[in-house]
Each structure stands twice: as C-alpha cells, then as structure tokens.
Amino acid sequence: MFADVIIDIQHEKLDKIFQYRIPEAIGEKLEAGMEVIVPFGKGNRQIKGYVTGISETCDYDLSKVKDIAAISEQGVEIEAKLIALAAWMKQNYGGTMIQALKTVLPIKQKENAKVKKRLRLLLDRDTGERQLHYYLEKNQKARARLMAALLDDPVLEYELVTKKLNITMPVIRALEEQGVLALETEQVFRDPVKKAEGPAKQITFTDEQRHVIGRFREDYLSGERKTYLIHGVTGSGKTEVYMEMIQTVVDQGKQAIVLIPEIALTYQTVMRFYRKFGGRVSIMNSRLSPGERYDQMMRARAGEVDVMIGPRSALFTPFPDLGLIVIDEEHEPTYKSEQTPRYHARETAVRRAQMEGASVVLGSATPSMEAMYRARRGEYELFEMKNRSRMQKMAEVYTVDMREELKSGSRSILSRKLSELMADRLEKKEQIMLFLNRRGYSGFVSCRECGYVVKCPHCDVSLSVHRDGIMRCHYCGYEQPRITECPECGSRYIGEFRAGTQQIEDIVKAQFPDARVLRMDMDTTRQKDAHEKILSAFANEEADVLVGTQMIVKGHDFPNVTLVGVLAADMSLYTADYRSGERTFQLLTQAAGRAGRGERPGAAVIQTYDPGHYAIETAAAQDYEAFYEEEIRYRELMGYPPAEHLLAVHAASEDQPLLEEGCRYLKAYILRIIRSMERGGTDGRDREREGAQVIGPASPGIDKIKDVYRRVIYIKAYEYKALVGIKDKTEQYIEINTGFNKIRIQFDFDPM
Numbered sequence: 001m002f003a004d005v006i007i008d009i010q011h012e013k014l015d016k017i018f019q020y021r022i023p024e025a026i027g028e029k030l031e032a033g034m035e036v037i038v039p040f041g042k043g044n045r046q047i048k049g050y051v052t053g054i055s056e057t058c059d060y061d062l063s064k065v066k067d068i069a070a071i072s073e074q075g076v077e078i079e080a081k082l083i084a085l086a087a088w089m090k091q092n093y094g095g096t097m098i099q100a101l102k103t104v105l106p107i108k109q110k111e112n113a114k115v116k117k118r119l120r121l122l123l124d125r126d127t128g129e130r131q132l133h134y135y136l137e138k139n140q141k142a143r144a145r146l147m148a149a150l151l152d153d154p155v156l157e158y159e160l161v162t163k164k165l166n167i168t169m170p171v172i173r174a175l176e177e178q179g180v181l182a183l184e185t186e187q188v189f190r191d192p193v194k195k196a197e198g199p200a201k202q203i204t205f206t207d208e209q210r211h212v213i214g215r216f217r218e219d220y221l222s223g224e225r226k227t228y229l230i231h232g233v234t235g236s237g238k239t240e241v242y243m244e245m246i247q248t249v250v251d252q253g254k255q256a257i258v259l260i261p262e263i264a265l266t267y268q269t270v271m272r273f274y275r276k277f278g279g280r281v282s283i284m285n286s287r288l289s290p291g292e293r294y295d296q297m298m299r300a301r302a303g304e305v306d307v308m309i310g311p312r313s314a315l316f317t318p319f320p321d322l323g324l325i326v327i328d329e330e331h332e333p334t335y336k337s338e339q340t341p342r343y344h345a346r347e348t349a350v351r352r353a354q355m356e357g358a359s360v361v362l363g364s365a366t367p368s369m370e371a372m373y374r375a376r377r378g379e380y381e382l383f384e385m386k387n388r389s390r391m392q393k394m395a396e397v398y399t400v401d402m403r404e405e406l407k408s409g410s411r412s413i414l415s416r417k418l419s420e421l422m423a424d425r426l427e428k429k430e431q432i433m434l435f436l437n438r439r440g441y442s443g444f445v446s447c448r449e450c451g452y453v454v455k456c457p458h459c460d461v462s463l464s465v466h467r468d469g470i471m472r473c474h475y476c477g478y479e480q481p482r483i484t485e486c487p488e489c490g491s492r493y494i495g496e497f498r499a500g501t502q503q504i505e506d507i508v509k510a511q512f513p514d515a516r517v518l519r520m521d522m523d524t525t526r527q528k529d530a531h532e533k534i535l536s537a538f539a540n541e542e543a544d545v546l547v548g549t550q551m552i553v554k555g556h557d558f559p560n561v562t563l564v565g566v567l568a569a570d571m572s573l574y575t576a577d578y579r580s581g582e583r584t585f586q587l588l589t590q591a592a593g594r595a596g597r598g599e600r601p602g603a604a605v606i607q608t609y610d611p612g613h614y615a616i617e618t619a620a621a622q623d624y625e626a627f628y629e630e631e632i633r634y635r636e637l638m639g640y641p642p643a644e645h646l647l648a649v650h651a652a653s654e655d656q657p658l659l660e661e662g663c664r665y666l667k668a669y670i671l672r673i674i675r676s677m678e679r680g681g682t683d684g685r686d687r688e689r690e691g692a693q694v695i696g697p698a699s700p701g702i703d704k705i706k707d708v709y710r711r712v713i714y715i716k717a718y719e720y721k722a723l724v725g726i727k728d729k730t731e732q733y734i735e736i737n738t739g740f741n742k743i744r745i746q747f748d749f750d751p752m
Contacts (some may be wrong), residue, residue, distance in 0.1 A: 014488030033084030035072035094747030095340035234593020236388030254323025260334035284310030395602035520548035559598025588619035663697035692717035
C-alpha cells in the first residue's frame, strides 16, 4: 500500500504530492489526514508530512519510493482535521486534492510575516559601565551611544535604536558577538478589528429567544451535537441568540465560527460581538491583505481568539477545539463557491462539525428550500421565532402594479404611492431605503425599430452604457464608444434601457432637492472600508435616503428607517434559473424587513409588473409557509433540488468544434455509467431512485466569455451519492483520454 503525502504545509508550496510506501507495522493504523514523519530529499532529512490519500498503486519507479518512518506522536494536529475535510470536499465536489487543500489551509506568504525586534542588555550594571568606559576610550562613538542607552533602559525597541539613535546593523551585530546584548525577534499578529468603545447593551430576551437559548444550552451541556435551523422573522433578534449560544460554547473552553454572507455586514456585526467578547473576536474578509488573513489564522491556532467572524472562507479557521459553527442568513447564494471545488458552506460546515464534535446553527428569516426541506424531514432541529424582539409590528406592505401606473400616465421610476410616502417620511425626518434589483447606471442598448441589441464581441452578453459615454462589458471589461445609430438597420432610435442606482439617485435628487442621498453599489464600495463608511454615515443619520443594490437589504439594522421602496421587484423573477422564484421571495421579504425596526412603524412599497406571481404575493404577505408549499410542489414536479439533486458538468475551450465533440463523448460516456448503475440496482432497491437523467450539452446562459466557448451538461438524480459516483467515473475517463487536454471541465453539485 502507498500513501500520498504532502510535505510540511507551513513551508512548502502546495503544488506537489509525494508517494511513500506504508510499512506493515503501521498499515492498520494509518488514515488520510494523519501527520507522519517521512525521509525527504537526498539527505533523507526526517520531516513532517500529512497523508492526503491511500492507494494500492504507485505512480513512480518502485526502486525510488521510500518508506514512511512513523506516524507522528504529537497526536491529531489541526491540519490533520482540515486535510481530512479537504479529502471529503474533493470526493463530494470534484476537483483535485491540491485545489481542496488550497481552499482549506492557511498558506503562509513569508514576506508577509510582521515581526517586532528588540535589544536586551545581557550585562549587569557595573560590567555595562566598564564596557561604556572602554568604548569611550577607544572613540567608538556609536557603540558608546548604544551602550549608554541600554544602561538607561535595558530593553529597547529596534526601530528606536536604528531611527532615533542612528545605530546601524553592523554596530548591533558587533555588540551581540561580544555578548553585550541579545537581538530578540517576535512575530506580531495584525488585528484587523477596529475597536469601538461602549459597553454591551443589557438585553431582555423574549420568551421565544429564551426557549431557543435554553434548548441549545441543554443539548450542548449534555453532549448532544446537532444541526439547528432558526427560522426567525426579520428583527426577531437572531444575532443576540447566536451570541448566547457562543457564550455557552466559549464557557466550555471551545471556539466558535460565525459565517456572514457579505463584507457589508461585518462592521455592524463585529461591533456587537466585540462588545460582548472583547478582544477575543477576530474577522476574516477579502478586504484584508494576505498577511492580515494569515495572521488571523495563526492567532486562532495559537488560542488568542475565541470567535472568528467572516464570509465563506472563515469556515476553515484552524481552531484547536471548535465547538460551534453559526451560519447567518444561510439562504444567501454567496455561501456557494464559484471556484473548484465548488463547495457549499452549509454542507461543509455540517461535515466539519461532525468530524470535530461541534454543533451547527443556521439562521434566516427566509430559509433556503434545502435547509427547510431537511428540517421538515427531521435532519435539522427547527426553531421558530415569529415575533420581533421588541414586539414591533412587521412593516405594512403595499404592492404597486406598474402597468396601471403607466396607463394612468405616470412614467417615473418612483410610483405615486412611493413618492407620496417618501415626502411624508422626509418631512418627519425619518429615513428611507430604496432597493433596486440590478446594478449599473443603465441597462442594455437596443434599437426601437429592429430590436437589435449591442453585444460584446468576446462574450455573449449585452454592453452597458456608463456615464462617461462608454459601453462596457461587465464580464471581460471590453469597451467601445456609445453608438448613435443602429449598425443593423441604420435607425437613430437606439438607446439604453435605463434603470440603475445612479439613475435613481439623480431622480430622487431632482424630485426631493433637500434630501441627502447616499448610494451603495459595486461602484461606490470598491475602496477598502467603503462599505463601513457608507453604512456608518447612514446609521449616524447623515443621510435621509440610501439607494442601493442587493447589499443594502441584507441584515442591517437602522432603527430610524421607516420606509423601504423596492424598484423593479420582478427583475430577478425571469432569469434562466430554477431558483428565481425563491431568490425574488427572499429579496423582497428581506427588503421589507429593513423597515420599522425601531420604535416607529414601518412601510414597504413593492413595485412590480407581475403582482399576481406567488413569490411576490407571499413576500408582500410575509408568509414563508405559503411560499414554501407552493415552491416545493414545483421543485418535486420538475425534479429540482432539494427534492432531487443536480450535477452541472461545465466544459470550456477556445476551440469550439473540439468542445462540441468532447461534450458529445462525455454525454455518451455518462449515459453508459447510468445504464450500468440501473442494471446494478436489482437487489430490491428502488430502481427509480437509482436512475439519473441527462440534459444537454446546452448553453450555460452565456456561450462565450473572453473568447472561450462554454457548454454544460446537467445530470439529475434522486440520490446525491449516485451523482458523486458519476463524477468519479467521469473524472477517470477525462484523465485517461488525451483529447480532453484542451477542454477545462468543472463539476458543480446542486448549482446556484
């Protein structure tokens, strides 16, 4: 038997797996994820490695393969648990082991280590004074200056010595060699949490909150480790519940990970946690430098942190004794990775918790279909919180049919109902949030006469006009000047479909000149800390109206917001995605939930061209149950997740004929696998449940991006395991067929 071993993760680049022979003495005990000692290099230096897999075959010349020296006696390292998790991810989501390891392990970038240096005097006072006298006699001025400073203060910061005393490194080295001083270095970890003053607020819990906290505590202390789903209406106080659950876990000497969907959420959320847990809280997000990210991982491993807050990647924090993983707003699509391995944080968190004896808590006002489906089947324990934490009423929701607005002569993006309510709120000095279901200053450019749409020559998507008069592709960055006549028919009636955040900002300013307007979208939040600045300004009531895209409706708590306007509510309803109804319902419910969270009642206006659609009707009624019942029937009927499982096999190549041919071969091979699976399912198992259906090859929505052609094959099956089996065999098929060398293939389970 042979073991695939990756060498000393901290120091080597993660790009090579080595094979070692497994001696009989340890063969029984060795498992993937274990730490081993192996001979490495020409000198057979004994070095630490981690087993990533075990096989019966060897890819190298057997005469050159060395034996594993021993299983490490240091017990289970944090890395070992994470490597075992990476092996599970590779198995369940596809891709290579290296890709999975790069996802889960904090990779050190040596140049990013931040060190603090200091000089320490090693002589007693009398000897030191004699030494100073000697330097003065010999006219060694720099040495004398350093010696005098050390006699005044036996420990000096390195920067002070080099910059203020103007002492060079050769002088320091000379005194070090003479045994006068020691140069000490210590790694300093950067802490990205900007501390905020103020004590934690005293909270009076509702009966619902107390029930959830009590049940969790009871289970946890009795050793039960479960996955819980908290379905709590917007404003029901889920964050306070999470903090009490974390307190229970931290009191037991364990650590907790809190996942949140957007960078925009971190500042507000972190401050609430910081006031409760102090400096034992840290954050992880993509705005941190690689050095800062690495430091947070090392602080967690060293036991300096109890709570790590961040998006998807924070799930892999190397805590030595993990007790709880919380996933807030678990319905968010950002919890699904777009890079290989295309893992989902929810399933991966449940798996990590099983491996480490931890609990998982999922929370949302609009749980994903997957989470609620599992809760209803008893796989998760369901808690419901149907009231807001301060017993405020839910916002009153008005649905405006924009077709009727148009008939009655109103052509503004802001309906008459919304304009009337905005004027009222501005007069009362209350705040307003306007949410637009898309991004950019304007949409596509089209000809009103022949219907021609201006598209990117490298990607199969329309170009968007920006304020500077340039048409840009939001996929590859291609740009060209705006056109004034149709290239197809020569008509001058060519223009853009306008509905963007900048546009709405202009309309609001024109209609309400005294209103202070802030905009939050991709363009205004590019700089580091930009989210934080905009949200802080709005929270401090420095603006009356906040206009934005999806990022403004997620999880924020502004007590003075009493009106939310949803513009183009059905923009997300007709995308080519079986989840579009669910996405629309979630967005509208979350948006309406931003209003009336303080003392004053709130209202929401939903503007739509399809007021009768069940996603819009149930969102306006804030009725999750009615939405779930309707949606799950549709999913069962069509065989979509969570009722069944779906695997997307994405193929991409610069060579279009080769891609088409490769996809035909792939589909034929997948059909062969399915037929053999169906033949194998005759031992009393359900044949229906063992089968699978293949759709495609088809367009993935956009046929070409940056001159790379794309195709997708979908496979539907009742059992997830069946899809994993198909993926494994397909990977082997691709590996042995050289024709696939010029085609990039990725697997995406239950794609988002």
